[in-house]
Amino acid sequence: MEASEVVAPQNIWKPFEGLSPRVSRLREEYFSFEKRDYFRNEVMPFTTGMPWDEVWLPPLWGVVPEIYAFFDAYAEGLKALARPVEMPSGFWRNSLVMRRALFFREVCRRGLPVKILDGELVVGGQFNTALSLCLNRREARRLKRAQKRWRKRADEINSTGMGNAGAVPGHLIPDYPSVLSLGFRGLKERFGRMREEAGDRGHRDFLDALIVCCEAARDLAARYAEEAERLAAREPDRLRSEELAEVARICRKVPWEPAETFHEAIQSLWFAHMLVMAAESYPGPGLSPGRVDQYLYPYYRSDLEKGRLTRENAKEILQCWWIKHNYAYDYQGRVGENQGINSSFGQLITIGGIDAEGNDASNDLTWLILEVIEEMNMLEPKPNVRLHRNTPDDLLRRVAGMIARSQGSPFLLNFDEASMAGLAWQGLPKERLWDYAPVGCLENTLQGDDRSGTVDVNVNLAKAVEMVFGRGRDMATGKRLGPDTGDPRGFATWEDFRSAFETQLKALLDRVLAVSDESDSLRARFQPTPYLSAIVGGCAESGRDITDGGARYNFITVEGIALGTAADSLAAVKKLVYEDKRVGMDELVRALADDFEGHETLRQTLLNRAPKYGNDDDYADEVARWLSRTWTTSFWGRVSPHTRRKYRAGYLSWNYWIAYAPSTAATPDGRKRGTHLSNGIGPVDGADRKGPTAVALSVSKLGLETAPNGDSHTISFTPSLLRDEEHVEKLMAFLRAYGERGGTALQVNVINPDTLRAAQADPQSYRNLMVRVTGYNAYFVMLGKAIQDEIIARESHRL
Amino acid sequence: MRSSPANPTASEAALTGTVFNIQRYSTEDGPGIRTTVFLKGCPMRCPWCHNPEGISPKPELVWYSARCIGARDCLKACPRGALELTPGGMRIYRDACEACGSCEEACPAAALEVIGKKRTPEEVLDEVLRDRVFYEKSGGGVTLSGGEPCLQRDFSRELMMRLKEQGIHVALDTCGSAPRDHFRELAGLADLVLFDLKVMDTELHREYTGIELERVLDNAEWLAQQGKQIWVRTPVIPGHTDSEDNIRAIARFIRERMPGVERYDLLAYNNTCRGKYERLDLEFSLAGEPLLSREEMERLCAAAVEEGLGCARWSGATRLEAAEGEAAGAEEGKGG
DSSP states (O other): OOSOOOOOGGGSOOOOTTSOHHHHHHHHHHHOTTTOTTOOOOOEEEEOOOTTOOOOOGGGGTTOGGGGGGHHHHHHHHHHHOEEOOOOTTGGGSOHHHHHHHHHHHIIIIISOOOOOTTOSSOOOOOOEEEOOOOOHHHHHHHHHHHHHHHHHHHHHHHTTSEEEOOOSOOBOOOHHHHHHHHHHHHHHHHHHHHHHOOSHHHHHHHHHHHHHHHHHHHHHHHHHHHHHHHHHHOOSHHHHHHHHHHHHHHHHTTTSOOOSHHHHHHHHHHHHHHHHHHHTOOOTTBOOBOHHHHSHHHHHHHHHTTSOOHHHHHHHHHHHHHHHHGGGGGGTTTOSOOOTTSOOOOEEEEEOBOTTSSBOOOHHHHHHHHHHHHHOOSSSEEEEEEOTTOOHHHHHHHHHHHHHSSSOOOEEEEHHHHHHHHHHTTOOGGGGGGOEEETTTEEEOSSSEEOOTTSEEEEHHHHHHHHHTTTBOTTTOOBOSOOOOOGGGOOSHHHHHHHHHHHHHHHHHHHHHHHHHHHHHHHHHOOOHHHHHTSTTHHHHTOOGGGTOSSEEEEEEEEEOHHHHHHHHHHIIIIIIISOOSOHHHHHHHHHTTTTTOHHHHHHHHHHSOOTTSOOHHHHHHHHHHHHHHHHHTTTOBOTTTOOEEEEEBOOTTHHHHTSTTSOOBTTTBOTTSOOOOTTOOOTTTOOSHHHHHHHHHHTTOGGGSTTOBOOEEEEOGGGGSSHHHHHHHHHHHHHHHHHSOSEEEEEEOOHHHHHHHHHOTTTTTTOEEEETTEEEEGGGSOHHHHHHHHHHHHSOO | OOSSOOOHHHHHHOOOEEEEEEEEEEOSSSSSSEEEEEESOOSOOOTTOSOGGGTSSSOEEEEOTTTOOOOOHHHHHOTTOOEEEETTEEEEOTTTOOOOSHHHHHOTTOOEEEESEEEOHHHHHHHHGGGHHHHHHHTOEEEEEESOGGGGHHHHHHHHHHHHHTTOEEEEEEOSOSOHHHHHHHHHHOSEEEEEOOOOOHHHHHHHHSSOHHHHHHHHHHHHTTTOEEEEEEEEOTTTTOOHHHHHHHHHHHHHHOTTOOEEEEEEOOOTTHHHHHHTTOOOTTTTOOOOOHHHHHHHHHHHHHTTOTTEEEESOOOOOGGGGGGTTOSSOOOO
16 A cells, blocks of 8 residues: 555544543553552562462463573562461461461451552452462472472473463452352351351361351451541542542442442452452453353342432443453563563453343443443453344444454454354353353353363474474474374375374373373462352362362363464375375475475475465365364363363464474474464464455364364454445454354454554554454553564455 | 457357456455456556456466565476566566466466466356355345456356356446447346446547447446446546546436436545556556545545535545644545
């Protein structure tokens, strides 16, 4: 285009000018980390004071390989800074889970600072902890040993680009509706009744620990009530003083008692939510509120009917609550403009979708929340809209219109039919499926009683291709990763090649899943989290902690990386080597070993003469489907030995498609070592040349129900394709067709490369420019240059 | 083909068309999500043509300099010695080249391409039916464009009839200049006709397009009486079609002679086709022409509306003025 398509900074989606002064100020306050020295949600370590204490467990961070090198320094640093919490005598005679509960209660009673910001209607802000594991000397010694072994194996699989694994906290939807309707008092009473009937001492002790945690929530809320009362008493402004008195009243009531009003419900929800982050010592990732427009709606409607609330009041309360989620980022405040990989924590909120009868479930709160999303323009909480066959046109038009205007998608779109088919395939009860919701980036789970370890394991499928050519060895280091499947030059047929690939794929999965087995077991043995167990269905009943497979539904998700790269590689071998005989295996083996140096003609042949996934080309798509079905079902039935959690598959490449590019050798699709792998279920960048309908149809052929976690797929549209109502209507139709024929989830970026380049050159002006990466939103200017370049390259390849 | 003797048996056995592109998720060639099939060959010679590869009815070879890796496989493959790799790039001796495709097949880097492939209606149908679900959800369908689809009458007819049998909405994008019975037959099959009216001055029309205006207007008037869905389109070309008088004249003609027209689109000139001309060794006389401004497009659109054509609108890339920073991002718009 001769005409520049740069969008001026002032036209990037920005907060609504009509935000109330209160909300506007609270929003700005969040963004002013430097000036906000009176209130920062930075990590607060708390220790038992024992010399062997640990306050941080690296296996939880196993999926963040870029910090492996800092594990020890970080753990030691936190210990050095940790505030000792004095525990009563007799503390060490308790079980580990009870120690953790008592310690947590003590931190809630005395450790966590209590601060109410000027103008806040929803309170509770400093929740970023590093809590003592409360281990005794013997347990600590055992942990050290086990952790050392885990660390060595995690390093091996990561450094060779096979993958990674960790027992990641968050990534579930707690049973918040029960907190709202019963209060923690109701839960405590329920646990008390269960205690009467519990068969063994272990179970009774566990229930006692849950009860202690219910009290912890009550006690922290009471401290906020006191603070609000104190502020109300000295507040000169009468209106604010009354507000503070109301906040005090609410905090005296919830989350201990059932919520009755909308404001109470939101405050109760926020306390319950922020305490999960405090209890897990993990600020936010994937801890998701779920279908808020459904379970908050009764409170909203009832308040409106009783005249207690206006729509505008409700919106302001929602907006105050909205800002809260963003404080999960504060720990990054000092790191500055880092790689940006933690740019979004995925406290995923879901709206829309169907009800138990299959009818559209959207309501006025759905629409109100869309207004909040549009007016706030903040990273968190991350919104997801569930679309289905009967999503009303006006709702779809509103969503499509927001996408078209947004310069970076504000949404994840989740498609009910395909998502539910996957959850049915994995064996979840049919009558529960309508109420599913995704967590984190896009990972589908049930609400309230399902922990599916949705980002715990990541495997690089393209590495299995390398292992065939390396005869089981890493081509860079010569390390043995899988069995010797023989010299590829000796494979007479495609079937021989494919069989060697399957062998290597299995070896790869075995290696990576073994590391996951260990991290899962480590967390279960050394970091029980009774507070979270109290609000996830199944734990109290089974007497097992959430970390120990206590939830009613337990899975660990294996996320596939580089499906497109691996599929294109296999398709190229099948077509060019074995069918067309245009490429000799001998030359291919040498070219891959040489990273295509001196083999440019061959590389171009592989790039241009082989079928590519993503073009609705049945040949390539069939290979991709075979690959997808093969790897996703190959470990089905396998469980993590310690917790009995069952492995399931999904596609979420997070940033690994970049991170593992250097450790993955050249591949037969023509990719050199270091070039990015493909992302999610998307095609290799630039390989899809037939536009969004062709990509959607390629995706639809994968048979994604065997990857029930959900499947990351990003499609980019340039603004001109969505420039007016007529074109927005076309996007709506595209989304409806995608839902009928496509994948489980879609993210739409509306952005042009020139604008991105302008933002890269002038980050200050484009502070608000948001893009979606893999499965999370990020402020573009906060991303590392590598990811920025990646996004620009993708956008330059116009659909 | 001009010189080869007709072989009725062969042509009956395999009716083929010369197709130079099949574009999916096409959003600018009719309602909904569409696939546009571009057919080679056009009777007009408009200097602003943005699909110059569609003008000649014959397949043509092009070379993409950015893709070429200098492998020279093409030189060996060419049976006619029609290629020469010079320091300045690939020279294609077009008199010798028969666009047989041997070099394209041999090139590992896809740097050579024969524009215009022989395709049977079945082959084209197979591809365009793939997006059926998108047509159904969007009220879209398939558009035949070019070039001028009426020049490949038999192929176009066959393809349109097959699409109709499948219940697919079919649009015919035509320059309006075709033998009367060809035009009537194909337009008669279409659900929607996208009809170009470029210049209303007889002399200028002949000068720019090489075709008599009368023939176009004849077809337009006949079409208007058929009760079809019609969208008229005018490419707004600086110094050629962009006078207000011209737009007003077209608008008046539509109002008076084509009263059923559903929509009138003013399409702003763009120059992204420059590379295509270079690759075809053709001269693009408008290469240096700046884009139109928003104001000009809006003014022309308003003029059409003033002539009583409320269905007028405009689209396309326009110049981004320095002072227009505020309105950046709205460089594509519509009026009317």
